[in-house]
Amino acid sequence: AQSVAQPEDQVNVAEGNPLTVKCTYSVSGNPYLFWYVQYPNRGLQFLLKYITGDNLVKGSYGFEAEFNKSQTSFHLKKPSALVSDSALYFCAVRDPSVYGQNFVFGPGTRLSVLP
Amino acid sequence: GAGVSQSPSNKVTEKGKDVELRCDPISGHTALYWYRQSLGQGLEFLIYFQGNSAPDKSGLPSDRFSAERTGGSVSTLTIQRTQQEDSAVYLCASSSAGVYGYTFGSGTRLTVV
Numbered sequence: 001a002q003s004v005a006q007p008e009d010q011v012n013v014a015e016g017n018p019l020t021v022k023c024t025y026s027v028s029g030n031p032y033l034f035w036y037v038q039y040p041n042r043g044l045q046f047l048l049k050y051i052t053g054d055n056l057v058k059g060s061y062g063f064e065a066e067f068n069k070s071q072t073s074f075h076l077k078k079p080s081a082l083v084s085d086s087a088l089y090f091c092a093v094r095d096p097s098v099y100g101q102n103f104v105f106g107p108g109t110r111l112s113v114l115p
Numbered sequence: 116g117a118g119v120s121q122s123p124s125n126k127v128t129e130k131g132k133d134v135e136l137r138c139d140p141i142s143g144h145t146a147l148y149w150y151r152q153s154l155g156q157g158l159e160f161l162i163y164f165q166g167n168s169a170p171d172k173s174g175l176p177s178d179r180f181s182a183e184r185t186g187g188s189v190s191t192l193t194i195q196r197t198q199q200e201d202s203a204v205y206l207c208a209s210s211s212a213g214v215y216g217y218t219f220g221s222g223t224r225l226t227v228v
Binding site: 036042043045046090108 | 148219
């Protein structure tokens with residue numbers, strides 16, 4: 001069975017500092033990995049995905065994530081945080097070897113960027 | 116349409132009443148998903164439709180919940196005899212076969228009083 005863990009419920013960072021939101025996963029095959037962001041009172045928005053190829057994936061709003069197969073991680077990063085990055089972040093995984101398998105989402109990490 | 120459309124955006128209902136939530140996916144998307152998000156919580160999978168295949172209903176929390184997808188497009192999630200614990204944001208998402216991510220709607224905020 002596939003699963004996703006986001007070990008931190010809350011991450012606080014000062015504006016201008018680098019940020020990391022952690023994600024680890026478990027699937028039987030090679031994973032498809034995603035990050036979504038949910039701003040207050042808004043729906044989920046796609047940030048970036050890893051399917052294959054370069055382990056470092058760049059996405060929207062200056063975010064990037066690095067796929068690390070040996071550590072089964074897909075941490076979300078940004079070199080310089082903005083107050084407007086404050087939101088709820090979800091990591092998701094899909095096992096493409098399982099037909100019809102839906103995505104599994106992590107519990108979410110609330111990011112607060114302090115001015 | 117350009118995105119996934121959900122209606123209503125907000126619904127307040129009395130305990131014991133039935134409600135219907137609608138999702139209009141992106142045209143041509145074969146897969147449609149319903150999730151539930153309780154206040155401050157993560158996403159709980161409810162049901163998944165893929166083309167003409169039988170839906171994956173494994174996430175429906177009780178037999179009060181049902182969903183259908185007519186003509187491979189619009190989907191309706193029905194909650195019968197609503198309870199206060201059903202209060203949540205119900206999110207719909209769609210994707211096309213072979214594409215790897217979802218597009219989410221803005222959700223329906225259901226409040227059972």
